Amino acid sequence: MGTDLFTSARGPGLIGTILAVIVLGGFLTLYLLVFGEDFQGGGKTIEYTIQEDEKTLARLEKNVAEARNEAERIEGYTETVDQLIRLEARSKATKKDLLDLESQLITFEAKAQKARESLDNYKQSYRESARAALLGKKYATLTTAQGRTYNDVSVKDIDAARVQIRHASGITGIGLEDLPEDIKEFLQIDEAETLARLEAEEKERKIRGLNTAINERAYRISRLEAELTASKDAISTAERKIANNTNAIPILESQLTSKRSELSQHESKAATGGISNAPQIRAQIKALEAKILDAERNIKLLNLTIAKEQQEAANYEEQIEAERKKLESEAESRGQTAEELE
Structure with missing residues (x-):
């Protein structure tokens, strides 16, 4: 049912009026049934008529009860709708207040952020001007927070992490946290800025160290590669010598066989009193035999050299x-550190 019906059905007075109309209508119908001549049933007995009237009365009472229940239900719905309307109105008002508060919060946060940025900019500007003012300043003596004293001091350089001073004994760097309290107060040191500078310097130091390690490792690799190349060259040279000696042996053996045959002939001449060159031929035979032995020995030594060089080449x-794996790891570490530094 719509809101108009709920509104029109409000209040116990209206419900009572509806019930009264229904009851009066019921009694009027009962009266007509019992006493009206047109409703006597044309020849029906009074007992039958009374029974019919009782049934009609029961139906009317049931209708009255149903009407009362419906009226109460309608009144309950009306109260629920009213409550929902009130809650909806409160919800809208609350949402509006919330939107207003959120708008105010955004505006306040923007102003606060701008104020913080302005304050940070002012502090940074002051620190920079204070450092500039300290640069070149001279002190007869300067004692650090750790108790070390320097004489004839002049400030040579200054950054977010340290002050570099020239003094009677040389040049020294002093961390900002180790400066005397009056200088620290003047500089208005930002611990976060100092820490960031120190971390950046540490990363730069690591990068320099990694670069040095990488260069040294690359140099070692180049030396090892040179040694490897030398071993491979030695192997190639030994293999060529083996081939030369191997090829020379058959030639020497053929010459040796020829000389032995020639010696036999000269020995026969000497036996018959002819002229013989047997001593010279024997010397030539010994020389050929020595060459063959040298060639065979050289082949063995060269094979040993090849085996040794092959082992060394494998080690290289x-x-x-x-x-190279270490170099890759160091290069990767350097890249990661460089990314962190950025």
Whole structure:
């Protein structure tokens, strides 16, 4: 049902009026049934008529009860709708207040952020001007917070982390936190800025250290590669010598066989009293035999040299591979540190 129906059905007076109309209508109908001639049923007995009237009265009472229940239900709905309307109105008002507060909060936060930025800018400007004012300043003596004293001091340089001074004994860097209290108060040191500067310097130091390590490792790799190349060259040279000696042996053996045959012929001439060159031929045979032995010995020595150089080459290759992995790791660390520094 709509809100108009709920509104029109409010109040116990209206409900009572509805019930009274229904009851009066019921009694009027009962009266007509009992006493009206047109409703006597044309020949029906009075007992039958009374029974019919009782049924009609029961129906009317049921209708009255249903009407009363409906009226009460309508009144309950009306109260619920009123409550919902009031809650909805309160909700709208609350939402409006919330929007107003959120708008005020945003405005306040913007103003507060701007004020903080202005204050930070002012502080930074002051620190920069204070550092500039301290630069070149001279002190007869300067004692640090840790108790170390310097004489004939002049401020040579200053940044967010330290002051560099020239003094009677040389040049020294002093951390800002180690300065005397009056100088620290004048500089208005920002601990966060100092910490950031120190962290940046530490990362730069790490990068320099990694660069040095990378350069040294690259140099070691180049030396190992040179040694590897030398070993491979030695192997190639030994293999060429083996091939030369191997090829020379058959030639020497053929010459030796020829000389032995020639010696046999000269020995036969000497036996018959002819002229013989047997001594010279024997010397040539010994020389050929020595050459063959030298060639065979050289082949053995060269094979040993090849085996040794191959082992050394394998060791160089393993070392080069290990050094390259370390170099990659150091380069990766340097890249990560550089990214952090940025």
